[in-house]
Amino acid sequence: MANATGRPTAPLVLSEAEREYLERQVRKHRVARSLSERCRTIFRCGEGVPSKVVADELGVHEHTVGKWRRRFLKD
Template sequence: MSGKGRYTDGVARSGRPTAPLVLSEAEREYLERQVRKHRVARSMSERCRIILRCADGIASKIVAGELGVHEHTVGKWRRRFLKDRLDGLLDEVRPGRPRTIGDDQIAAVIERTLRSTPSDATHWSIRSMAGAAGFSHTTIRRIWNAFGLQPHRTETFKLSSDPLFVDKVRDIVGLYLSPPNRALVLSVDEK
Protein backbone atom coordinates (compact mmCIF):
# COMPACT_ATOMS: atom_id res chain seq x y z
CA MET A 1 0.00 0.00 0.00
CA SER A 2 1.39 3.38 -0.93
CA GLY A 3 1.36 6.28 1.50
CA LYS A 4 -0.93 8.29 -0.79
CA GLY A 5 -4.33 7.31 0.48
CA ARG A 6 -6.31 5.47 3.04
CA TYR A 7 -8.49 2.47 2.45
CA THR A 8 -12.09 2.43 3.57
CA ASP A 9 -14.26 -0.47 2.46
CA GLY A 10 -11.56 -1.45 -0.05
CA VAL A 11 -11.66 1.92 -1.84
CA ALA A 12 -8.58 4.17 -1.85
CA ARG A 13 -9.46 7.70 -0.76
CA SER A 14 -7.36 10.75 -0.32
CA GLY A 15 -8.01 14.04 1.41
CA ARG A 16 -9.41 14.96 4.75
CA PRO A 17 -11.39 12.21 6.47
CA THR A 18 -15.11 12.93 6.83
CA ALA A 19 -17.38 11.90 9.65
CA PRO A 20 -19.90 9.27 8.59
CA LEU A 21 -23.34 10.72 7.94
CA VAL A 22 -26.01 8.34 9.21
CA LEU A 23 -29.69 9.21 8.90
CA SER A 24 -32.53 8.01 11.05
CA GLU A 25 -35.53 6.66 9.19
CA ALA A 26 -37.57 9.78 10.06
CA GLU A 27 -34.80 12.07 8.78
CA ARG A 28 -34.50 10.14 5.52
CA GLU A 29 -38.27 10.27 5.00
CA TYR A 30 -38.32 14.02 5.67
CA LEU A 31 -35.42 14.70 3.27
CA GLU A 32 -36.95 12.57 0.51
CA ARG A 33 -40.30 14.31 1.00
CA GLN A 34 -38.61 17.72 0.64
CA VAL A 35 -36.92 16.61 -2.59
CA ARG A 36 -40.25 15.42 -4.05
CA LYS A 37 -42.24 18.51 -3.08
CA HIS A 38 -42.96 21.02 -5.82
CA ARG A 39 -43.49 23.95 -3.47
CA VAL A 40 -40.23 23.70 -1.53
CA ALA A 41 -37.52 26.27 -2.27
CA ARG A 42 -34.92 25.10 -4.77
CA SER A 43 -32.12 25.78 -2.28
CA MET A 44 -33.76 23.57 0.37
CA SER A 45 -34.34 20.80 -2.16
CA GLU A 46 -30.68 20.99 -3.19
CA ARG A 47 -29.52 20.78 0.45
CA CYS A 48 -31.70 17.72 1.03
CA ARG A 49 -30.29 16.03 -2.08
CA ILE A 50 -26.75 16.73 -0.86
CA ILE A 51 -27.44 15.13 2.52
CA LEU A 52 -29.19 12.11 1.00
CA ARG A 53 -26.28 11.45 -1.38
CA CYS A 54 -23.71 11.92 1.41
CA ALA A 55 -25.69 9.52 3.62
CA ASP A 56 -25.42 6.95 0.83
CA GLY A 57 -21.65 7.07 1.38
CA ILE A 58 -20.78 9.01 -1.76
CA ALA A 59 -17.74 11.29 -1.60
CA SER A 60 -18.28 15.06 -1.53
CA LYS A 61 -16.48 15.55 -4.85
CA ILE A 62 -18.77 13.10 -6.60
CA VAL A 63 -21.91 14.57 -4.97
CA ALA A 64 -20.80 18.04 -6.07
CA GLY A 65 -20.31 16.84 -9.64
CA GLU A 66 -23.67 15.06 -9.74
CA LEU A 67 -25.61 18.03 -8.39
CA GLY A 68 -23.65 20.76 -10.16
CA VAL A 69 -22.49 22.54 -7.02
CA HIS A 70 -19.05 23.31 -5.61
CA GLU A 71 -17.40 20.79 -3.34
CA HIS A 72 -17.24 23.42 -0.56
CA THR A 73 -21.03 23.74 -0.74
CA VAL A 74 -21.39 20.01 -0.13
CA GLY A 75 -18.96 20.22 2.79
CA LYS A 76 -20.79 23.19 4.32
CA TRP A 77 -24.20 21.48 4.35
CA ARG A 78 -22.71 18.19 5.48
CA ARG A 79 -21.03 19.92 8.48
CA ARG A 80 -24.16 21.88 9.34
CA PHE A 81 -26.30 18.74 9.16
CA LEU A 82 -23.90 16.79 11.38
CA LYS A 83 -23.91 19.63 13.91
CA ASP A 84 -27.63 20.58 13.99
CA ARG A 85 -29.30 17.75 12.05
CA LEU A 86 -32.39 18.93 10.09
CA ASP A 87 -32.33 22.39 11.70
CA GLY A 88 -28.88 22.90 10.20
CA LEU A 89 -30.39 22.92 6.70
CA LEU A 90 -32.46 26.03 7.40
CA ASP A 91 -31.19 29.48 6.43
CA GLU A 92 -29.38 31.38 9.14
CA VAL A 93 -30.18 34.96 9.99
CA ARG A 94 -28.25 37.20 7.64
CA PRO A 95 -25.72 39.60 9.10
CA GLY A 96 -26.22 43.30 8.87
CA ARG A 97 -27.90 46.17 10.57
CA PRO A 98 -31.60 45.68 11.33
CA ARG A 99 -34.14 47.98 9.74
CA THR A 100 -34.56 51.23 11.69
CA ILE A 101 -37.52 52.73 9.82
CA GLY A 102 -40.92 51.26 10.58
CA ASP A 103 -43.87 50.66 8.26
CA ASP A 104 -45.74 53.63 9.72
CA GLN A 105 -42.86 55.97 8.91
CA ILE A 106 -42.66 54.63 5.35
CA ALA A 107 -46.43 55.05 4.97
CA ALA A 108 -46.11 58.65 6.18
CA VAL A 109 -43.46 59.40 3.52
CA ILE A 110 -45.63 57.83 0.81
CA GLU A 111 -48.69 59.70 2.04
CA ARG A 112 -46.82 62.99 2.09
CA THR A 113 -45.39 62.36 -1.39
CA LEU A 114 -48.82 61.62 -2.84
CA ARG A 115 -51.00 64.12 -0.98
CA SER A 116 -48.92 67.27 -0.70
CA THR A 117 -46.42 69.45 -2.48
CA PRO A 118 -43.66 71.56 -1.01
CA SER A 119 -44.44 75.26 -0.51
CA ASP A 120 -41.68 76.41 -2.87
CA ALA A 121 -42.01 73.87 -5.71
CA THR A 122 -44.50 72.01 -7.90
CA HIS A 123 -43.42 68.55 -6.76
CA TRP A 124 -41.23 66.82 -4.21
CA SER A 125 -37.61 66.10 -4.98
CA ILE A 126 -35.73 63.42 -3.11
CA ARG A 127 -33.73 65.96 -1.16
CA SER A 128 -36.69 68.21 -0.35
CA MET A 129 -38.66 65.20 0.93
CA ALA A 130 -35.63 64.05 2.93
CA GLY A 131 -35.42 67.44 4.62
CA ALA A 132 -39.14 67.55 5.35
CA ALA A 133 -39.36 63.96 6.59
CA GLY A 134 -36.13 63.98 8.58
CA PHE A 135 -34.57 61.03 6.74
CA SER A 136 -31.53 60.80 4.50
CA HIS A 137 -31.97 61.27 0.78
CA THR A 138 -30.82 57.66 0.30
CA THR A 139 -33.68 56.43 2.48
CA ILE A 140 -36.22 58.47 0.52
CA ARG A 141 -34.79 57.14 -2.76
CA ARG A 142 -35.14 53.56 -1.51
CA ILE A 143 -38.74 54.14 -0.42
CA TRP A 144 -39.69 55.81 -3.71
CA ASN A 145 -37.99 53.08 -5.75
CA ALA A 146 -39.69 50.32 -3.75
CA PHE A 147 -43.12 51.83 -4.36
CA GLY A 148 -42.46 53.15 -7.86
CA LEU A 149 -43.03 56.79 -6.92
CA GLN A 150 -41.80 59.42 -9.38
CA PRO A 151 -43.40 62.77 -8.51
CA HIS A 152 -41.11 64.62 -10.93
CA ARG A 153 -42.65 62.83 -13.92
CA THR A 154 -45.90 64.72 -14.36
CA GLU A 155 -46.98 62.86 -17.52
CA THR A 156 -47.03 59.52 -15.69
CA PHE A 157 -47.57 60.54 -12.10
CA LYS A 158 -51.04 61.37 -10.80
CA LEU A 159 -52.17 61.87 -7.25
CA SER A 160 -54.68 59.30 -6.10
CA SER A 161 -57.68 60.48 -4.13
CA ASP A 162 -58.26 57.00 -2.69
CA PRO A 163 -57.93 57.17 1.13
CA LEU A 164 -56.76 53.53 1.19
CA PHE A 165 -54.13 54.03 -1.54
CA VAL A 166 -51.11 53.43 0.73
CA ASP A 167 -52.60 50.17 2.03
CA LYS A 168 -53.38 49.02 -1.50
CA VAL A 169 -49.88 49.85 -2.73
CA ARG A 170 -48.38 47.95 0.21
CA ASP A 171 -50.56 44.91 -0.61
CA ILE A 172 -49.65 44.96 -4.31
CA VAL A 173 -45.93 45.43 -3.68
CA GLY A 174 -46.13 42.64 -1.09
CA LEU A 175 -47.58 40.31 -3.74
CA TYR A 176 -44.69 41.05 -6.06
CA LEU A 177 -41.98 40.78 -3.41
CA SER A 178 -43.33 37.66 -1.73
CA PRO A 179 -45.89 35.94 -3.96
CA PRO A 180 -47.97 33.16 -2.42
CA ASN A 181 -47.57 29.71 -3.93
CA ARG A 182 -50.01 28.81 -6.69
CA ALA A 183 -51.63 32.23 -6.76
CA LEU A 184 -52.90 34.08 -9.79
CA VAL A 185 -52.84 37.87 -9.62
CA LEU A 186 -55.07 39.75 -12.03
CA SER A 187 -54.98 43.48 -12.66
CA VAL A 188 -58.03 45.31 -14.01
CA ASP A 189 -57.93 48.85 -15.35
CA GLU A 190 -61.06 50.97 -15.07
CA LYS A 191 -60.64 52.50 -18.54
Protein backbone atom coordinates in the same frame (compact mmCIF):
# COMPACT_ATOMS: atom_id res chain seq x y z
CA MET B 1 -1.07 7.94 4.49
CA ALA B 2 0.25 7.84 0.94
CA ASN B 3 -3.17 6.74 -0.31
CA ALA B 4 -5.13 9.46 1.48
CA THR B 5 -7.29 11.49 -0.87
CA GLY B 6 -8.06 14.41 1.41
CA ARG B 7 -9.32 15.35 4.82
CA PRO B 8 -11.31 12.51 6.35
CA THR B 9 -15.02 13.18 6.74
CA ALA B 10 -17.22 12.09 9.58
CA PRO B 11 -19.68 9.39 8.56
CA LEU B 12 -23.14 10.75 7.94
CA VAL B 13 -25.75 8.24 9.09
CA LEU B 14 -29.40 9.14 8.56
CA SER B 15 -32.20 7.86 10.74
CA GLU B 16 -35.31 6.57 9.02
CA ALA B 17 -37.21 9.72 10.01
CA GLU B 18 -34.47 11.97 8.60
CA ARG B 19 -34.35 9.97 5.38
CA GLU B 20 -38.14 10.23 4.95
CA TYR B 21 -38.08 13.98 5.63
CA LEU B 22 -35.32 14.56 3.07
CA GLU B 23 -37.12 12.46 0.45
CA ARG B 24 -40.36 14.41 1.01
CA GLN B 25 -38.59 17.75 0.67
CA VAL B 26 -36.87 16.72 -2.56
CA ARG B 27 -40.17 15.52 -4.10
CA LYS B 28 -42.29 18.52 -3.11
CA HIS B 29 -43.20 20.89 -5.92
CA ARG B 30 -43.66 23.93 -3.72
CA VAL B 31 -40.38 23.91 -1.85
CA ALA B 32 -37.61 26.43 -2.42
CA ARG B 33 -34.98 25.20 -4.87
CA SER B 34 -32.20 25.92 -2.37
CA LEU B 35 -33.86 23.76 0.30
CA SER B 36 -34.42 20.97 -2.19
CA GLU B 37 -30.76 21.14 -3.25
CA ARG B 38 -29.57 21.00 0.37
CA CYS B 39 -31.84 18.03 1.12
CA ARG B 40 -30.63 16.20 -1.97
CA THR B 41 -27.01 16.90 -0.94
CA ILE B 42 -27.50 15.50 2.56
CA PHE B 43 -29.48 12.53 1.25
CA ARG B 44 -26.71 11.55 -1.20
CA CYS B 45 -24.01 12.00 1.46
CA GLY B 46 -26.08 9.79 3.76
CA GLU B 47 -25.97 7.07 1.11
CA GLY B 48 -22.18 7.08 1.41
CA VAL B 49 -21.48 8.92 -1.84
CA PRO B 50 -18.23 10.97 -1.67
CA SER B 51 -18.59 14.76 -1.57
CA LYS B 52 -16.81 15.23 -4.91
CA VAL B 53 -19.25 12.88 -6.63
CA VAL B 54 -22.26 14.57 -5.01
CA ALA B 55 -20.94 17.96 -6.14
CA ASP B 56 -20.54 16.73 -9.73
CA GLU B 57 -24.01 15.15 -9.74
CA LEU B 58 -25.74 18.28 -8.43
CA GLY B 59 -23.63 20.84 -10.24
CA VAL B 60 -22.36 22.57 -7.11
CA HIS B 61 -18.88 23.14 -5.72
CA GLU B 62 -17.52 20.46 -3.41
CA HIS B 63 -17.03 23.11 -0.70
CA THR B 64 -20.79 23.68 -0.79
CA VAL B 65 -21.38 19.97 -0.22
CA GLY B 66 -18.90 20.02 2.66
CA LYS B 67 -20.58 23.06 4.21
CA TRP B 68 -24.04 21.46 4.24
CA ARG B 69 -22.64 18.15 5.41
CA ARG B 70 -20.91 19.87 8.39
CA ARG B 71 -24.03 21.88 9.24
CA PHE B 72 -26.20 18.78 9.20
CA LEU B 73 -23.79 16.86 11.44
CA LYS B 74 -23.54 19.84 13.82
CA ASP B 75 -27.29 20.05 14.35
